Amino acid sequence: MRVKVLSRNPDDYLRETKLDLQRVPRNYDPALHPFEVPREYTRALNATKLERVFAKPFLSSLDGHRDGVNCMAKHPKSLSTVLSGACDGEVKIWNLTKRQCIRTIQAHEGFVRGMCARFCGTSFFTVGDDKTVKQWKMESPEYGEEEEPIHTILGKTVYTGIDHHWKEAVFATCGHQVDIWDEQRTSPMCSLTWGFDSISSVKFNPIETYLLGSCASDRNIVLYDMRKSTPLKKVILNMRTNTLCWNPMEAFVFTAANEDYNLYTFDMRYLESPVTVHMDHVSAVLDVDYSPTGKEFVSASFDKSVRIFPVDKGHSREVYHTKRMQHVITVKWTSDNKYILCGSDEMNIRLWKANASEKLGVLAPREKAAMNYNQKLKEKFQYHPQIRRIAQHRHLPKSIFCQIKEQRIMREARRRKELNRRKHSKPGSMPFVSERKKHIVAVVK
């Protein structure tokens, strides 16, 4: 007879001293883990609810401007510095850790139309309503010195936007046409123009650094190659684009913020139809900025809200609004992927968290592991109706809420009309046009 009875040595299962960690032997056999799916579901439900409980994204408001904030620029080397230009010609430089203004410059008479920082971080450029382009030092002036630009360029027409090349000492301004300047010269290297209307913004591509995109008032987006002297191609939309932003991770992708309440993500190789149409705003979209990961972007709109969209989805994942925040003119996503800055026309710049329920600061390893686990659970069960209902619920101000309802009714009415027309006309005479192609008028090479 051979016999063995299960006998455990307690020394193998208990800790030796009080200062040790407890031993936790594991056995992953599914028979020992009953009700895996319902328990995980309950944990996911709890995680979703807690995420909503801890969703407090507003951090602070930077006060100091005496007129609406018109444009912002990020410091390329310092995470805690941000520059802003106001409608009275003032430029302020802020320290985000102390939430204070460290420098004020009366840069222009009239609006500061655009500003950009040089890629090395030692100086920045501003353009204003007084038809000048000025270059300033990033450092504060010494005691006794006055605020003087390093360089001033007088132009003949009003410049409405400026952007600096990501690698070379070249910058581009836009107004009546797109001018590409060398920093040392006082007249543009070349001027690119296509059409007869004014251009509202210009942006350099961060990856393919010789590419530029611009938005014009005659509803088109024009793409340029700096190495050639003529524009590349353009796409004409239904309504005017306010700004565009290039994806910092995907070389050929850019997102355009349009007046028809939508944003369009284009692949510049295939401009016939946008990759995605992002619809959630209820008024004109004024500004857009990408997250440094290239997976999401933030948009500022004339309806007093800021929305965060994933690049591949058509609807926003988050909306930020406050009673005190009026029309949001400009928005930036900080380079550490954590914060969003938005400047509105009631003279305040607000600092928000990019992930509303994120815990800031140093996290203990167990905390981090628990958060990762909760995140994964939420992703796994995100399509279950109860969980989705909780996760996508956001409080909206009454104006936006009513606008959304109204626009939904209008869209439904249009759809019903189209349906009826299609039903009562010859089959095939009314082709189905996809939502993507509806908003494009033409592409011109």
Next chain:
Amino acid sequence: MAAAAAAAANGGRSRTLHRRQRAGPGPAASASHGGGRGDTGSVSGRKDPFPGPAPLPRPRVKRFLRGTKEKAPRAKSQRLRWHLKLSGQREEAAAARAARLDLLLPEEPGFLEADPGEDTCTVTQGDIAEAVDIASAAKHFDLRLEQFGPYRLDYTRNGRHLLLGGRRGHVAAMDWQTKALMCEINVMETVTDVAWLHTETLLAVAQRRWLHVYDNQGLELNCLKSFPRRFTVLMIFFSLFLQNDKGFLQYLDISVGKEVAALCTRGGRLAVMAQNPANAIIHLGHSNGTVTLWSPTVSEPLVRMLCHRGALRALAVDPTGTYMASAGLDRKLRLFDLRTYRVLQELVLPQGAGHLAFSQRGLLAAACGDLVQVYKGVGKEVPPQPYLCHRPPRPPHGLRFCPFEDVLGAGHGHGFTSILVPGAGEANFDALENNPYRSRRQRQEWEVKALLEKVPAELITLDPTQLGHVDTASLQQKREERIQRLGFDPQAKAKFKPRRRAKGNNLLHRKRKVAHEEQRVAAAAPPTCASPVQHPHFCCTVADCLQ
């Protein structure tokens, strides 16, 4: 994984055998893991004779796969297809990793092998106790409690604590391994059943009139004004199922203190109840030989099975929820497959079994008269073989296997006996689920986490993984709504239009044309010279057709 795929050919060999015989048909190019240096060889210049990770037997990997491969139609979007493929790969990798970690489990399960010619049934407890170590031998003991009537018993879920309840009111709670007594009281009333609640701090006693909840120090905490004959505690759901003389089945949530459901079973007096640990469904045995399956959300039984020709005496469900053992007045012990609800095996017992219990590793204990018999091999082709026998001092009134130990507890008229059954308990526990060696702090943390993840009663269904499946009914409904809204079906295939053929078989076309001609001809005035042109045409077409 290359290793897993190759191991499919190897079949199920033992672990040690595997590592030696690996070299020949093993995977040729295990480039993924080829050791530190790969082809360049080690410092000594010799090549690794067993390159790559050790192969895993496919049955072992399969044990860790949750069987979630659904026969879904091919997804429309490429991104979704890619996503599903990636999920499948991750699942396989996780199952392979878990299978590999299986090797590191510290304990091996017990066993009893008789000498050739001998039967394990003839081995007595004394023999076993002599042959094993002192600690294990101490697990076989007898508590002589002759005064207070036949005893019912319960073990906590981690197998550490034992609760005894005598008919005449004696209730005792102890740590049976260290023999440390926690409390011992006499409730001064008839006790019909006892059970631990979710931890060893709370116990429930079904007394003469009501159900009382006590602390493990013997202090009465609560009194539930319902009269249960038998009750069972549902762990994950923090709830009690009670059945009483009037045929009502009550479901109480003890974490909140609310009654969730009271179902009228309409089956008469209920005395036989078992809980399916895999899906929390309650099995009730009735006096007409049927077993009904109940969930708190549905007021009708989910399943009604005819099990025996007479009344049911005992029911038990195995921990994986695959088999159900039932014993009836017709002296038969039947084993049912709970997937198909059909009889698998049948045993005729000289005396019917009054109590049944399944162990964690699938051994079945039956109390037949005054004998306790343990059967092995439930669910195999051959009917279960008797494995061990023991005759306690008096006929048993309660039978429970201790989780994670090779011990069977039997409560009888003269007290309690602890019987050694090698191979009954699961050798390796998972400390995050049930830990026999947990400290007070760990128990408190576990309790809080368990309360947070308490599953609501609405999720008790026959298939506990139902939440993880695609809800095809809703999907269909959504599709229909979308078609209605858009006016066309975006996923429908265009109607097949056959290509226009210049020559060949356009018989159908011609026949149709002919039929129309006929109609026109019949409708018009009698054809004298009405259609002279058509007439010959008509003839020739018909002639052609007839040919």
